[in-house]
Amino acid sequence: MRRSVFLLPLVVLAALLVFFLRGLDPARDPSAIDSPLIGKALPTFSAPPLLADAPGIDSQDFVGGKLHGQVVAINFFASWCVPCRAEHPVLKQLTGELGMPVIGIAYKDKKDAAAGFLAEMGNPYQQLGTDESGRIGIDFGITGVPETFIIDKQGIVRDRVAGPLNPQLINEEIAPLVKELNK
Amino acid sequence: MSGRRLLAVLCLLLALLTAGLTAGPAMAVRPDEMLSDPALEARARAISKDIRCVVCQSENIDESDADIAHDLRVLVREQLMAGKSDQQVRDFLVARYGDFVLLKPPFKMKTLLLWVGPFAVLLLAAAGILVFYRRRRNAAEAPPLSADERTKLDAFMTANEKTGSSNSDSEGPAR
Incomplete structure (x- = not known):
């Protein structure tokens, strides 16, 4: 045993290296919070329609309603949010490539402003609700916008992306999950 | 410093002070x-x-x-x-x-490391220090000199004393 003691600093160094390398991993976000919603039924909420020609969204729609039996994305956005602007064109990848309905919830946004944002950037949302008080956002545990939730056919929350979606994230994380959930 | 300048400095100080107090x-x-x-x-x-x-x-x-x-x-x-x-x-x-x-x-399984970790590190460090001092104490108890070593040492010491006394003025440690 005494002879192997000289290995101790090496072992300590190796342990430190593992920690430091983990800290350097660009994919690791130390401020990320795991959503306690994952694996649970989506919260009960009702978001009134944002636009006259698109229906609002209600949690009832997922259980026995028109969205039952579909894998759906819920996207919180706001016209005042710059990353949302960057994310917005990418949402088409969800509706197009993955063929899933995307539901929009305008978070703490004025109706006119949100409608103007969609008129300018395009509207990928099948249903569109408003959350002017931000209360629905709190029920989903969002910390800001944009945030996206993937809901399975039974209305269970399966994934949450805090921050803007991007093609790489969709290809590597969302697409395989959606494929799995659609089986 | 002229009177006017002094007044200006005082006013400035007063303004800063009140700003600090009211802002809180x-x-x-x-x-x-x-x-x-x-x-x-x-x-x-x-x-x-x-x-x-x-x-x-x-x-x-x-x-x-x-x-x-x-x-x-x-x-x-x-x-x-x-x-x-x-x-x-x-x-x-x-x-x-x-x-x-x-x-x-x-306090639950997932947060166990968070709560217990620092104490575990402290205990490990204490154990390490304990082992270190134990070893050092054991090492300090060296076997006594043999008769042969004793005579060699005595000879060395007497020889050193003779030469050392003459040099101590110039080369002695400056303490």
Whole structure:
């Protein structure tokens, strides 16, 4: 045993290296919070329609309603949010490539402003609700916008992306999950 | 320094002082958020101090000026008004944001390392120091000199004393 003691600093160094390398991993976000919603039924909420020609969204729609039996994305956005602007064109990848309905919830946004944002950037949302008080956002545990939730056919929350979606994230994380959930 | 300049400096100092006093520490809790019932308000403040602001993660919601902290403060007060207990309010927030929202995380399997880790490191360090001193004490007890070594040492010491005394003035340690 005494002879192997000289290995101790090496072992300590190796342990430190593992920690430091983990800290350097660009994919690791130390401020990320795991959503306690994952694996649970989506919260009960009702978001009134944002636009006259698109229906609002209600949690009832997922259980026995028109969205039952579909894998759906819920996207919180706001016209005042710059990353949302960057994310917005990418949402088409969800509706197009993955063929899933995307539901929009305008978070703490004025109706006119949100409608103007969609008129300018395009509207990928099948249903569109408003959350002017931000209360629905709190029920989903969002910390800001944009945030996206993937809901399975039974209305269970399966994934949450805090921050803007991007093609790489969709290809590597969302697409395989959606494929799995659609089986 | 001329009188006029002195006056200007004094005025400036006074202005800075009053600005500092009136600004005071930034108050995040806005008057319109506060409850009229002081007991409920006190409970709300106490709960808020242990709830982490989910945006500015090192602040509690009682001190944070973030928009979402304001929303959560109002929510806490609404729940208290509705007759919820302190624990029910905390559970409500944990159900949405997870244990992370509590500045004092609960003791469970997932947080075991967090709670026990520092003490484990302390114990390991104490054990290490103990072993180190034990070893050193054992090593200090060297076997006594043999007769042969003793005569050699004596011879060396006497020889050294003779030469050393003459040199001590010039080469002696300067202590």
